[in-house]
Amino acid sequence: MSTVGQDSALRGAGVLVAQSMALAYDPGSAEFDEAVRAATHQAFLDTLAAGLPVFYLDDDGIDAMLLPDGRKFEIRWIPGAPSGENYEIVREVTAHAA
Numbered sequence: 504m505s506t507v508g509q510d511s512a513l514r515g516a517g518v519l520v521a522q523s524m525a526l527a528y529d530p531g532s533a534e535f536d537e538a539v540r541a542a543t544h545q546a547f548l549d550t551l552a553a554g555l556p557v558f559y560l561d562d563d564g565i566d567a568m569l570l571p572d573g574r575k576f577e578i579r580w581i582p583g584a585p586s587g588e589n590y591e592i593v594r595e596v597t598a599h600a601a
Contacts, residue, residue: 567596
């Protein structure tokens with residue numbers, strides 16, 4: 504159980520955290536959109552650099568998996584399957600097919 508003083512301190516700490524986490528950009532602004540796009544792209548690159556595949560919906564609406572070696576595959580999600588086993592490869596997407 505916490506005391507009244509501890510509860511007040513916790514509420515006060517939450518306010519400080521909330522104030523210190525103020526947004527750098529106005530949501531919905533062009534600056535915000537660009538910051539989100541840049542952060543997402545960097546996360547995409549960092550994931551590949553860490554040797555992990557990236558799963559995404561490509562520009563043609565295909566569920567895709569990109570491997571760190573640059574190979575791209577069309578995948579099909581398997582609903583309800585355990586993580587890591589929840590997709591199957593449909594085909595490799597070559598430069599000609601892309």
